[in-house]
Amino acid sequence: MEQWKKNLAVLWFGQFLVMGGMTMIIPFLSLYLQSERIGLTNKHEIATWAGVIFAGNFVTAFLFQPLWGKLSDRYGRKMMLLRSGFGMAIVMILMGFATSPWHLLLLRMVNGTISGFNPAAVSLISVSTPKERMGFAMGTLQSGGIAGSILGPFMGGLLADAVGYRPIFYLTGSLLFLASLLAYFIVRESFNRQEAAARPNLSVIDGFRQLSRVPQLMSLFAVTFLLQFAIIGPMPLMPLYVQDLHGTVVNLAFWAGFVGSAAGLSNMVAAPLLGRLSDRIGQERILGISLIGAAMMFIPQAFADSVWQLLLFRLLQGCFLGGLIPSVNSLVRRFTPDGMESRAFSINSSMLSLGNMIGPIVGGFISGWTGIRGVFLISSALFVINAVWVRQTLVSKRAASGGAEQE
The missing domain is CATH 1.20.1250.20 (MFS general substrate transporter like domains)
Incomplete structure (x- = not known):
């Protein structure tokens, strides 16, 4: 092997x-x-x-x-x-x-x-x-x-x-x-310590400033944050939403847990498949399709009439979510300056933790303002905005650089 x-x-x-x-x-x-x-x-x-x-x-x-x-x-x-x-x-x-x-x-x-x-x-x-x-x-x-x-x-x-x-x-x-x-x-890792020691020893803040000058990386970090925000945000509200759709039942906790984990189940299956596909047609394309697809799947969740409909749309959404993190990680590696890969992935991981922290808090606040269904609609809008941002920073700039090279 x-x-x-x-x-x-x-x-x-x-x-x-x-x-x-x-x-x-x-x-x-x-x-x-x-x-x-x-x-x-x-x-x-x-x-x-x-x-x-x-x-x-x-x-x-x-x-x-x-x-x-x-x-x-x-x-x-x-x-x-x-x-x-x-x-x-x-x-x-x-x-x-x-x-x-x-x-x-x-x-x-x-x-x-x-x-x-x-x-x-x-x-x-x-x-x-x-x-x-x-x-x-x-x-x-x-x-x-x-x-x-x-x-x-x-x-x-x-x-x-x-x-x-x-x-x-x-x-x-x-x-x-x-x-x-x-x-x-x-x-096993191929790592040259002498070469690493010869590079400028930037502080954590200086390293972040250098990476923040790469617009592609900032849009990718935003994808990671929004992904976790969208997954975790509705989770505390899911039992109440399932109860509204299904009524008070003995196995309410089971259905709430099943619906909550549905996107993760299809995500787990789709991630390697979409990762393999991205190697053939490009990570940017898979990322853009996945962002728009995930955004669209929030909308029917907000208007679901039964638990089965909610479960179906969560499963479909998980398929699109499975294309996000593999594409983001691949693109982070591509746009990160050599020698700063771990810094970039660590900041990306921090965005994941930030989504875990803020998602439930903001989700609860939005729910009190717009109702549980409003959480899904606002998450959908955020994903669309992020998709536009990704297109401008990744796809447009790559096309522009490609045209410049041809000239």
Whole structure:
């Protein structure tokens, strides 16, 4: 097997475990806070702590990702990959020993601080994969993270009933440690430290300023933010929307979870396929089609008359969403100056965390103003605006440069 394929296989497994571990606590976090070891009893207090603890990871991840990107470009992507993997494994195991909500919040924030597996993995794949296979590799890598995000809560719920809450943290931490070991022994990176050390040692802010001068990168970062904003924003509102469509039923939580994860399921399947197609017809084209397609699929969701209609349109939307991140990652690599790849992917990852933080807050605010259906319509409008921006910065400028070259 070629080395880039070995790298891709191992990092797919790592992405799956990292995202699964970060989302596995969703079904039982509130229950864990009520357990004997922690002992919260007030429902309002439990709900508040659960939200703060879950968000804590994304707050620190948003702040620290650019720092790890800078160090990755200077000392190597594999080193940052292993730092993050082994670090998160230890933190995850320590969560099983928590005795207060403050312990869990602190550990989640530490987990976000040391995270960086995803941008390091994407950066490493981007420099080790042949250009003609870049879309396929990025799509496949994305499918691992999505699979973990979807199956993480499902596995967490099953394991909580089977073995209790604390063993889940020990098991997840052990699997993260195993994935990091596999990366240590199997993943290979071609990295010239002397050449990296000879480059100007820009600060995080100076590096961002340099990358922000590339308009293509700014529009791509906006795609990443809007994608996560659109996926996460309606999630807290989904049970209420399903209830409006389906009425009060015993299995309301199941239907809400199924509808919420539907886009992720089709996204997971479509991402490698659209990534492979982008290698043939171009990432810009796939990105533009996916943005417009995803925008159009928001509209029928806002006017759905039944849960089945909502589910169908969520599944169709996931197919378009599957073409976004692989195309974005491939294009970020193309437009990023040499030696700054990890910085660019880390900023892109920070935009993902920002979407995770802001999406539910803004979604709730918009819902109070326009109703739940208005969240879908406004998300659709934002995607259309972003598609126009992408066309102006990517497609138009490429066509202009191509015409200049012909002259």
